[in-house]
Amino acid sequence: MKQKRYSWLAGVVLSLCLLAGCGSSPQATQTATTFVLGDTTFNAENEEPDVNPHNAYSGWACIRYGIGETLFRYTDQMELEPWLASDYEQVDENTWVITLRDGVRFSSGRAVDGQAVKKCLEHLVQVHDRARADLMVRSITAQEQTVTVVTQAPNPTFLQRLCDPYACIIDLEAGITEEGMVVGTGPYVATSLVSGEELQLVRNESYWDGEPGYEAVKVVTISDGDTLTMALQAGDIDGAYGLPYASYPLFDNPDYTRSSCATSRVFFVTMNFESPVVQDPAVRKAMAMGIDKQRFVDTLLDGNGYPASGPFPQSLSFGGDAVKAKAYDPQAARDLLEQAGWVDTDGDGIREKDGERLTIRWLTYPSRQELPLLAEAAQATLKEIGMEVVIQSTADHNRIRKDTTAWDVYASAMVTAPTGDGEYFFSTHCLSTSVANNGEYYNETLEQLAAQMAQTFDPEVRGQLAVEMSQLLLDDDAFIFCSHLQMSMVTRSDVTGLVAHPCDFYEITVDLAPAQGDGV
Amino acid sequence: MRGTKRIDLRFALLLGLAAMLLAVVALAPQLCPHDPNAQVFEVLQPPSWAHWCGTDRYGRDLFSRVLVGMQTSVCSTLALVVLITIFGTAVGVACGYWGGVVDGVCMAICDVCLAFPPLVLALALAALFQGGLAQAVAALAVVSWPKYARLTRSQTLAVKEADFIQAAKLAGNTGPQLLVRHILPHVLGPIVVTATLDVGTMMMELAGLSFLGLGAQPPTAELGSMMSAGRSMLQTHPWVIFAPGGAMFVAVSIFHLLGDGVRDHLDPRRNIYKR
Numbered sequence: 001m002k003q004k005r006y007s008w009l010a011g012v013v014l015s016l017c018l019l020a021g022c023g024s025s026p027q028a029t030q031t032a033t034t035f036v037l038g039d040t041t042f043n044a045e046n047e048e049p050d051v052n053p054h055n056a057y058s059g060w061a062c063i064r065y066g067i068g069e070t071l072f073r074y075t076d077q078m079e080l081e082p083w084l085a086s087d088y089e090q091v092d093e094n095t096w097v098i099t100l101r102d103g104v105r106f107s108s109g110r111a112v113d114g115q116a117v118k119k120c121l122e123h124l125v126q127v128h129d130r131a132r133a134d135l136m137v138r139s140i141t142a143q144e145q146t147v148t149v150v151t152q153a154p155n156p157t158f159l160q161r162l163c164d165p166y167a168c169i170i171d172l173e174a175g176i177t178e179e180g181m182v183v184g185t186g187p188y189v190a191t192s193l194v195s196g197e198e199l200q201l202v203r204n205e206s207y208w209d210g211e212p213g214y215e216a217v218k219v220v221t222i223s224d225g226d227t228l229t230m231a232l233q234a235g236d237i238d239g240a241y242g243l244p245y246a247s248y249p250l251f252d253n254p255d256y257t258r259s260s261c262a263t264s265r266v267f268f269v270t271m272n273f274e275s276p277v278v279q280d281p282a283v284r285k286a287m288a289m290g291i292d293k294q295r296f297v298d299t300l301l302d303g304n305g306y307p308a309s310g311p312f313p314q315s316l317s318f319g320g321d322a323v324k325a326k327a328y329d330p331q332a333a334r335d336l337l338e339q340a341g342w343v344d345t346d347g348d349g350i351r352e353k354d355g356e357r358l359t360i361r362w363l364t365y366p367s368r369q370e371l372p373l374l375a376e377a378a379q380a381t382l383k384e385i386g387m388e389v390v391i392q393s394t395a396d397h398n399r400i401r402k403d404t405t406a407w408d409v410y411a412s413a414m415v416t417a418p419t420g421d422g423e424y425f426f427s428t429h430c431l432s433t434s435v436a437n438n439g440e441y442y443n444e445t446l447e448q449l450a451a452q453m454a455q456t457f458d459p460e461v462r463g464q465l466a467v468e469m470s471q472l473l474l475d476d477d478a479f480i481f482c483s484h485l486q487m488s489m490v491t492r493s494d495v496t497g498l499v500a501h502p503c504d505f506y507e508i509t510v511d512l513a514p515a516q517g518d519g520v
Numbered sequence: 521m522r523g524t525k526r527i528d529l530r531f532a533l534l535l536g537l538a539a540m541l542l543a544v545v546a547l548a549p550q551l552c553p554h555d556p557n558a559q560v561f562e563v564l565q566p567p568s569w570a571h572w573c574g575t576d577r578y579g580r581d582l583f584s585r586v587l588v589g590m591q592t593s594v595c596s597t598l599a600l601v602v603l604i605t606i607f608g609t610a611v612g613v614a615c616g617y618w619g620g621v622v623d624g625v626c627m628a629i630c631d632v633c634l635a636f637p638p639l640v641l642a643l644a645l646a647a648l649f650q651g652g653l654a655q656a657v658a659a660l661a662v663v664s665w666p667k668y669a670r671l672t673r674s675q676t677l678a679v680k681e682a683d684f685i686q687a688a689k690l691a692g693n694t695g696p697q698l699l700v701r702h703i704l705p706h707v708l709g710p711i712v713v714t715a716t717l718d719v720g721t722m723m724m725e726l727a728g729l730s731f732l733g734l735g736a737q738p739p740t741a742e743l744g745s746m747m748s749a750g751r752s753m754l755q756t757h758p759w760v761i762f763a764p765g766g767a768m769f770v771a772v773s774i775f776h777l778l779g780d781g782v783r784d785h786l787d788p789r790r791n792i793y794k795r
Binding site: 225226229244246247249250295299300369373375376377379380381383390391393 | 558
């Protein structure tokens with residue numbers, strides 16, 4: 001009897017010990033002089049394996065984490081302003097003279113002069129396909145604090161392209177390390193990097209634009225949104241980028257600060273024109289009419305976005321309802337498939353044609369937390385029209401999407417107009433020369449309009465062209481644009497200065513600092 | 521005698537519970553109040569009379585999904601256990617009886633399989649097979665059969681030298697006849713106990729693979745994948761994970777207790793009391 005009582009007691013004590021491990025108060029484990037940011041996207045899965053702006057999309061990491069800066073940048077109102085440059089002059093259609101700001105130094109101590117910028121840009125266009133196509137540089141000359149760039153053809157968006165993260169000015173004399181670390185001019189200096197895991201930064205003591213608020217910054221890659229949520233709650237990190245929308249209610253209290261803004265990031269579906277089933281226009285059109293965007297936004301995005309018509313958000317004159325997308329109409333989609341010969345002959349709810357089952361292989365990836373949810377929502381509504389969707393949600397999507405036999409549609413997220421101009425999206429995703437034309441889409445009229453846009457300086461005419469081109473994409477059902485997203489970053493309330501920006505480029509800046517009273 | 525009666529009563533009760541569970545699993549589609557895949561209800565509703573387990577983030581009825589998910593989980597698990605029991609037992613009996621090169625090769629393969637942590641090996645195999653419920657079952661089968669083969673082999677080695685086997689040989693029985701008629705019935709007891717005890721464990725492991733995205737694929741309802749889908753709402757809408765989690769707890773508990781019951785029932789010491 002006595003032994004039984006002791007075993008009960010031991011059980012209770014053990015249970016209490018276990019439960020004690022579950023509780024924790026949101027206290028940062030780092031000192032107040034170190035800021036720890038958790039990010040879901042800083043990894044190879046998002047083409048950001050390191051912080052070298054001349055590699056894939058790693059420039060986003062370089063600029064976001066305060067290592068590099070560009071010659072020009074966007075204000076909160078998305079207006080262009082000089083950053084490392086102080087002024088510019090367009091001498092003729094092809095010639096740009098950029099004057100550099102005095103007194104700016106790389107964190108290596110080297111002065112940012114014309115020669116340094118020339119070397120950096122020359123290396124960029126030499127190794128970076130997208131930059132080479134965007135900038136169209138014929139020659140670069142440098143004289144003290146000025147750089148003169150001559151383009152191969154008139155380039156109306158030249159300055160906007162120089163705001164792209166790939167154009168971060170880095171010190172090539174200091175070199176690029178094996179891990180992909182670079183020396184920039186930003187408020188923080190990269191000291192160590194383990195790709196896909198963490199990046200360590202220290203304050204740039206000789207920063208030109210004020211004193212950075214923290215002595216050190218650590219960026220931790222946490223690809224799983226739920227783990228990121230719990231890390232922020234537990235105090236393991238001080239700020240988070242890429243939280244699932246479902247977690248936002250947990251941080252709507254005085255212990256945390258949420259900074260949000262509308263961006264041009266869009267969830268969209270790319271059709272694979274190499275896939276026989278997708279080549280059928282009726283199938284593409286039925287898919288466009290078979291996805292309930294409104295319900296996806298209302299339920300799975302928790303209202304943190306709105307249904308998209310075309311590639312661009314409604315904040316831009318050529319975005320939002322300037323184009324006409326197909327409305328959700330399952331009955332019309334069913335009729336269309338029926339007319340096209342897709343009939344459910346065996347009564348299993350999925351249509352067939354010439355013995356082939358109407359199955360769509362849907363490729364997507366999980367680090368944008370809501371993309372798998374979009375896939376599953378579309379799977380349900382498309383099944384209602386007799387289309388089977390097989391989902392492959394994998395971090396390996398960048399390898400698979402290059403094999404056009406392995407998928408039928410590819411759902412991804414992209415900032416379509418980081419420069420506030422439409423050309424970026426078309427030139428990267430829709431043309432025969434585009435580096436990310438994953439679905440091998442081709443439309444002769446679109447190519448001609450793109451060529452015309454590339455020569456057009458008048459913003460109004462460019463806007464009209466963007467509308468016309470977007471409509472072509474929608475008429476061909478080459479893409480389905482599902483939703484535009486609100487972007488948010490959450491920090492503990494004792495942190496200030498981590499502010500969401502409409503172009504999604506800037507995160508850690510000189511303004512990031514402990515809240516007053518928590519002095520460094 | 522009193523102890524025996526209590527065991528019998530408990531065993532009968534567990535058999536009844538297991539039978540009820542299997543009946544629910546068999547009739548799951550008929551018992552569902554709603555289409556388990558229809559995303560038509562208001563999302564994330566808490567449990568109510570209309571939706572006994574609430575609804576998930578897609579607006580699907582969770583009770584219906586739990587029923588169908590239970591069917592997927594239990595059927596896959598039973599298929600897996602039957603598969604590894606038959607295969608492992610066949611290999612073990614053959615190795616134990618004939619020995620020689622076949623025994624050496626099979627036991628070497630068993631050693632290789634047993635040298636890896638089973639779930640880690642299953643994870644690697646499931647990933648290699650590209651994910652999916654059938655692939656997850658296959659991956660777990662590959663890592664789980666050696667246990668049965670080793671157990672059966674050792675039992676066969678112990679039995680094959682017994683006098684009654686020698687007598688059966690003298691009576692003219694061939695090798696396969698000996699195996700099926702005389703050896704197999706003697707080694708089956710421990711195998712049945714192990715298999716029954718394994719049902720719960722295998723169910724958890726299969727759900728584990730699905731939780732990690734390597735098992736059932738959407739929209740198939742499966743308890744592990746449902747828990748994975750609901751984990752982000754553990755703090756805000758806990759019923760989304762509690763519903764499949766509770767079902768898993770009940771099913772695994774029944775199978776584990778039943779395994780214990782079968783072991784007790786086949787316990788030789790119990791038969792001594794009976795005599």
